[in-house]
Amino acid sequence: MSNKAKNWLGRVIVLAALIFLPHVIKDRYFMHIVVTAGIFMILCMSWNLLAGYAGLLNLGHAAFYGIGAYTSALLAMKLGVSPWFGLFAGGLVAAFFGFLLGIPSLRLSGPYLAITTIGFAEILRLVAVNWVSLTRGSLGLSGIPLLTPIKWGNWSFKFYLEKDYYYVVLAAAVITFFCIRRLTGSEFGVSLQALRDDEPGARSIGIKTTGYKLAVFTASAFFAGFAGALFAHFARLVSPETMALHTTMDILTMTMIGGLGTLAGPILGAVTLTFFSEWLRYLEEMIKLDIRPVVYGFMLILTILFMREGLAGILRRLTERLRGGRPVSKGERKQ
């Protein structure tokens, strides 16, 4: 069998397994965790595009998530706009804010950029807290409409249960993955990685670094806003807390542990840590201690010290060893 056929077969098998998952596991609580993991997967993929591929350490990513969630929720509640349209509107409004945040990033780098982005998210959080007439302040918006049923002749699909949302999030995650794969594997992506590795070097080969930074901020924010809108219609509750720093830190931890700057990293990280933190919640109730931040911090340190490529790197080395032969370098793998 040719390599291409093998690739396609692999994809079809994985996709079929994912489609059948809700028919195998009927536990609603479990499906809830899976959907949450899926939403975080999209968030992590979008953050990874910025931080992993373009080297722009955005610590205000939760703001894009919140903007997407509030936009779609408000459109549906105040104007009666279809939530399906809201998913894209949420992405577009977040993309606009992404472009705005991209502007200061042209002059800032490293820790200065990180601090500015934290400030950006904090401002938006405070706006959401204080603009009570629109956002109901820290109470948050509740009773956000569900996704409207899809009708096709006599056939219709309603969105009530976790498993219904599972399919929406699955489709969204798959679409996001292929978009990000295109963005990072293309001439655009190579240019991003070039400016991440060396800005003056990138400029010297004609890369307009300012334009690339704006473009990648916009694209990344779009997907984060999209994830936020999905979350709004799934959880049916959005509060200013969504935009707090701890959400960004969750995204960061998941992506770093999964593997920063790799395609598989955000997926592995989001799934692993969402399930792990549910397990930790059990543990916390048993020992009556809030240990999650401590465990996360410790895992992050270990990742940075001992496995820079995260879970994705471990997985790669494992598959290479199984195939036999010496460990292969990054480029040869792509042959």
Next chain:
Amino acid sequence: MTEILRTENLTKSFGGLCAVKDVSFSIEEGNIMGLIGPNGAGKTTLINLISGAFPPSSGKIVFAGRDISRCKAHTANNLGIARTFQIVRIFNKLTVRENILAGLVDRRENGPWKLMGKAMFSKYFSVIDNEKACGEADRLLDFVGIGRYRDEQAENLPYALSKRLEIARAMATQPKLLLLDEPSSGLNPAELVDQIELIRQINRQGITILIIEHVMKVIMDISHQLIVLHYGEKIAEGDPMKVYTDPQVVEAYLGDDTDAAH
């Protein structure tokens, strides 16, 4: 022969320090122009000015008949000026071949937004699967003699080879003028000979070269013309042998007490 680059009264000061002062010179197309001078003479600053890394305080740079004094670095490159750096600036996390692929992207026609659109909507998007680009990249890598390292991560290259990668990357942008900032620093004598040969070969392809060099043997060997900077000012220019024996140049390098040499 026609002139490809000209500077007129080029001056750059950082605060009170005048790094380049009133420098006027021109390079003819197809030539190798050597740029020498003691440490701190302003050689690298001059290259930074021409390549658009920062704007001049005053004066003018004319490239192929066009005033580029205010051009940014990426614009200068799009117009046909490529450069290497004194301390190599390669893309460490990319593979050797990807370094070249980044340089091969046609940026004269494609800005970031357009490339983003292409990535999303074109049928073939992957640079790694683009046989034409990869073939071109491999040809360049073979040309500078590092073809067999093409799949290595760039940061794993030994220093001498990373300098070659940087030259190949600059060549990938198809420049008319190549600025080389100390291409032979840190090389051993054998590597030095190869490097000189490489620079000659690039020049034979019709690419004009401006080269900063400390190793006198290299500079005397390959340059058609020489220009000497001292404390930011041009003190001599012209035929290498004539410049070499110019009393002002000797003074700049050895100090003014000529009796001490006896």
